[in-house]
Amino acid sequence: MTKIKSITISGIRGIKSTLLLNLDKRSILIFGENGSGKSSLTDAIEWYYSDGVEHLISKETGATKGRGSLRNLFIPDNEDAFINIQHSNGKLNATKAIDSTLKASISNSTDDFKDYLNATQSENLILRYRDLVEFIIATPGEKLEKLQNIIGFSAVTDVRSLLRKSAERIAHDIRSANYDNQKEAKQDVVLENLKQNAFTDDQLFAGANQLIKPLQIGKEIKSHKDIRDILKSIETKEGTALLEQISFHSKVGEYLTEIIGNIDSIHSSYRDYHTTYTELQKDPENIQKLQLLSLLKEGQSVLKNGVVQDDHCPLCLQEKSKIELIKELNERISELEELEKEKGRLEEQEQKLKEILRVNVNTIDGLLKEKLFKEEQQAKHLERIQQLKTSLNAFFDELKKELTAKDTIREPGKTQIDKKGISELAEEMQDIAKALTEGKGLNIKFQIYTRLFHAVTAYNQYKSIKKQQEIQTKQQVTFQLLFTDFIKRQEEALNVFLKMFSATIDEYYTAMNTGEKIKNIKLVPIKDKNDDLVGITIEYNFFDVPTTAPIAYFSESHINCLGLSFFLASVKAFNKQNKFFVLDDVISSFDRPHRLRFANLLTDKFGDYQILLFTHEQGFFELVASDVKSKGWLIQDFKWSKERGVGIEEGTTDIKDRILKKFEDKDTDGLGNDIRIYTEKVMKEIAYNIEAKVAFRYNRINEKRMASELLDAVHSRISSKGSGLKDQANLQRLKGMPMFIGNITSHDNEFTESIEDLAAIWEDVENTVHTFYCDEDGCKKFISIKYFDNVENKIRCGCGKLTYDWKK
Numbered sequence: 001m002t003k004i005k006s007i008t009i010s011g012i013r014g015i016k017s018t019l020l021l022n023l024d025k026r027s028i029l030i031f032g033e034n035g036s037g038k039s040s041l042t043d044a045i046e047w048y049y050s051d052g053v054e055h056l057i058s059k060e061t062g063a064t065k066g067r068g069s070l071r072n073l074f075i076p077d078n079e080d081a082f083i084n085i086q087h088s089n090g091k092l093n094a095t096k097a098i099d100s101t102l103k104a105s106i107s108n109s110t111d112d113f114k115d116y117l118n119a120t121q122s123e124n125l126i127l128r129y130r131d132l133v134e135f136i137i138a139t140p141g142e143k144l145e146k147l148q149n150i151i152g153f154s155a156v157t158d159v160r161s162l163l164r165k166s167a168e169r170i171a172h173d174i175r176s177a178n179y180d181n182q183k184e185a186k187q188d189v190v191l192e193n194l195k196q197n198a199f200t201d202d203q204l205f206a207g208a209n210q211l212i213k214p215l216q217i218g219k220e221i222k223s224h225k226d227i228r229d230i231l232k233s234i235e236t237k238e239g240t241a242l243l244e245q246i247s248f249h250s251k252v253g254e255y256l257t258e259i260i261g262n263i264d265s266i267h268s269s270y271r272d273y274h275t276t277y278t279e280l281q282k283d284p285e286n287i288q289k290l291q292l293l294s295l296l297k298e299g300q301s302v303l304k305n306g307v308v309q310d311d312h313c314p315l316c317l318q319e320k321s322k323i324e325l326i327k328e329l330n331e332r333i334s335e336l337e338e339l340e341k342e343k344g345r346l347e348e349q350e351q352k353l354k355e356i357l358r359v360n361v362n363t364i365d366g367l368l369k370e371k372l373f374k375e376e377q378q379a380k381h382l383e384r385i386q387q388l389k390t391s392l393n394a395f396f397d398e399l400k401k402e403l404t405a406k407d408t409i410r411e412p413g414k415t416q417i418d419k420k421g422i423s424e425l426a427e428e429m430q431d432i433a434k435a436l437t438e439g440k441g442l443n444i445k446f447q448i449y450t451r452l453f454h455a456v457t458a459y460n461q462y463k464s465i466k467k468q469q470e471i472q473t474k475q476q477v478t479f480q481l482l483f484t485d486f487i488k489r490q491e492e493a494l495n496v497f498l499k500m501f502s503a504t505i506d507e508y509y510t511a512m513n514t515g516e517k518i519k520n521i522k523l524v525p526i527k528d529k530n531d532d533l534v535g536i537t538i539e540y541n542f543f544d545v546p547t548t549a550p551i552a553y554f555s556e557s558h559i560n561c562l563g564l565s566f567f568l569a570s571v572k573a574f575n576k577q578n579k580f581f582v583l584d585d586v587i588s589s590f591d592r593p594h595r596l597r598f599a600n601l602l603t604d605k606f607g608d609y610q611i612l613l614f615t616h617e618q619g620f621f622e623l624v625a626s627d628v629k630s631k632g633w634l635i636q637d638f639k640w641s642k643e644r645g646v647g648i649e650e651g652t653t654d655i656k657d658r659i660l661k662k663f664e665d666k667d668t669d670g671l672g673n674d675i676r677i678y679t680e681k682v683m684k685e686i687a688y689n690i691e692a693k694v695a696f697r698y699n700r701i702n703e704k705r706m707a708s709e710l711l712d713a714v715h716s717r718i719s720s721k722g723s724g725l726k727d728q729a730n731l732q733r734l735k736g737m738p739m740f741i742g743n744i745t746s747h748d749n750e751f752t753e754s755i756e757d758l759a760a761i762w763e764d765v766e767n768t769v770h771t772f773y774c775d776e777d778g779c780k781k782f783i784s785i786k787y788f789d790n791v792e793n794k795i796r797c798g799c800g801k802l803t804y805d806w807k808k
Helices: 038-050 111-120 140-151 153-177 179-194 201-215 224-234 237-281 284-304 322-368 376-399 419-439 444-512 556-574 592-605 618-631 655-665 671-690 699-703 707-721 723-729 737-744 755-772
Strands: 004-010 019-022 028-031 081-087 094-098 104-106 126-128 518-527 533-542 545-548 580-584 610-615 634-641 645-650 784-789 794-796 803-805
Touching (some): 028 618, 038 580, 038 645, 140 533, 153 444, 179 237, 237 322, 419 444, 444 556, 444 592, 707 723, 723 803
Parallel strands (some): 028 610
Antiparallel strands (some): 094 104, 784 794
C-alpha cells in the first residue's frame, strides 16, 4: 500500500504560488483559520485521484468536471495549474495539470498508474465535514447503493439485476406473444384442412395420407420430404392466382383469430390501468403530493451535496439545523413513497398494455401490406381492418394522457374493440378461403394440393411457435433459478460482511462515546414484500431497546461520531491501494471529550496510516498537537495572503513553541497572555494527574479554569501529601508578582512590560513545571497518581526517575 512522500501544488483554488508539503510518508496536522486554504489542498487531492471535485461540479461546470472553478483565476494564461504527488511507490509519481483552456493532462501514462487510479476510485480517501453524515441520513436504498459501491458489490448487484430483468423480460415476452393463442390459431387451420389436429409429425403424416387417398398416387407419406415431393407432383400452374386468393383470405382469417385471442387481455389490462389511474386522480392532493415529492427530493439532493453549507432552509432562509432539515425531508419523502409506488404500478400497467397493443398493431400492419387489399373487391374488408387498428390506437391515445391533466381517461366500456365484429370478419375470410378451395369441384387435385399446402404450412408454423415457446420458457426457468441461487449467495456474503463491518463501526463509535446509552450499532439489510434486498438501515440499542433511525435519538455530535466511525471503518476494510486518508475539518460539532477520544482513536487504531488532518479550531489543534508530535507527526499552519494565496508557516506545536519563538524574536506582543494561557493549560494537566480538587462548574465553564484557581488547588493537594514537593514547586511564587505581571500584560493597561520582565516570569513558570514533569527520553510524562508506588509511598512519573514522597 502506498503513502505520500510529498505534495506540490500551484495555481489550484486558493493556492496561487507553489505550495510544497514534504511529508516523507508521515502524518500531518494542519491548522488554518477559515479561508486559509485547507480545503484548496483537499480539492486538489480529490481532483488528482478522481478527476473531479464533487462539490464544484454543477450543470454549468459539468462538461469540465469543475476544472473552471479549480484553476486559480489570478495565475497567468501561460502557466499551468498543477498538483504533483510523489508516492512511496515511485512508479506512481505523477503531475496533473490544467492549462488556460481548462484542458487537463497527466504526466504518468503507464499501465501501473492507470490501474492504480482505477483501483483508487472505490476507496475512501477524503472526508469533509459536509460529507460526515451523508451515509447516516441517507435513505435505506441510498445506504445500500453507497455500501455496494465501496465494497465492490455494485458489479455483483448489476449481475443480480441483469438476471432478474432477464427473467422478467422473457416472462413478459411470453405473455405478450401469447403463444398458446398463436398455436391454437395454427391448429384451427390444420383442423380445417386435414379434418383432424396434428400435434406431431406422425399425426400430420396420417392426416396427409388420408387427404391424398382420392388421388391414388400409390405412395405413402412418411416424411416431410415425401410431402414436398407430392405437393410438387400435384401442383398445377393454372391454379396459381386462385391459390394466391385462398392464401390471402386464409392469412387474414388466421391473423384476425390471433388478435381475437388477445382482445380479452387488452380489455382486462385497460380496466386495471383505468382503476389505478382514477384512484390516483380522484384526490387532487395526490397530484400535488407527487409534484411536491419531486421538489422534496431536489431539496434533499441540494442539502446532501453541500450546495447549502450553513444551518438554514434554502427556500425560506429561516435558521434550521441542516441535519434536522434533512431528517424532516427524509420523513416527508418516506410518507409519500407509497404514493410514488402506486404511480410506479400505474406505469408498469401502462407498459404492459402498450406491449400487448404493439404486438397486435404490428400484426395488422403486416396484413395491410398484402397486395390484394389494393383490389376494389377488398375495400370493405380493408376498411374493417383499418377500423380495428383505429380501435387499438385509441388505447394508445388514452395512455398518453397525463395524470395531472384535468380531463380523465375514458371508461373501459367506451374504449374497447368490437370482438364480435372482428370474429365475424375472421369467419367470413375463412369461409371465402374454404369456398375458393372447394369451388373448383372437378379439379380434385387442386383442392387436395391447396388443403395439404395450408395444413403443412400451418403445422410448420405451429412447430416453430412451440419451439420458440419452449426455448423462452426454458430460459425463463434457468434465469429464475440462477436469480434465486444468486440472491441466496449474495445475501450470505453480504450478511457476513455487514456483521464484521458493523462490529468495527461499533468499536470506533464506542471508543469516542464511552459509557453511553447507545450500543451495539449494526447495519441491517431490508427486504421488500417480494423478499428482494432493497436497502440497509442502521440498528442500535437505545437503553438496551433495539431501534433504528439514529437521527431520532442521536445529538448532532453523536451523529457526526457515527458518520466518522463509518468512514474510518470503510478505510480499514476497503482501502487496499492507499495507506493514507484526509480528514478536512471534521470535528466542528464535537465537544472536548469527543475531540480527545477522536484524537486517541486516530493514534491508537490508525498509527500505521498516514493521516492528513486539517482543522480551523485552535483548541483542538493544541489538544492534538501536544500528543501527535511525539508520535512523529508534522505540525504546520496555513496562512492566506493576497499576494501568494495559501502559504505555510512553521507550525507552533503548542503554546510553548509560540512563546519560545517570541522570546527568540524579542517579540512582546501578546507574550504575557501566551504565558498565562500556557500556565493554565499545564496546571490543568498537573491538577488532573495528582487529582487536585477544584470547585464544581457546569459543562464548558468547567474547562475555563483560571491559573490562580488551579494553582490554589494544586498547592492545597501537595501540601496535604508531603512537604518535599510543596517546597520544590514553590507555587506561591507564581501567584505573586510574576502572575500579576502576566495578567496585566494580557489586558488593556498602561503598564508596559519589557522582554526581561516576561523572561523572569517564564523562568519561574518553567521551573515549577519541571518540578512535575520528567524530561527523560522515552518518558516525557507528568508525575501521576496512576504511577503511585504503594510500597514506597511515592508519587512518580512514568519511568520512575522523578519521584516524591506522597502520603496515602
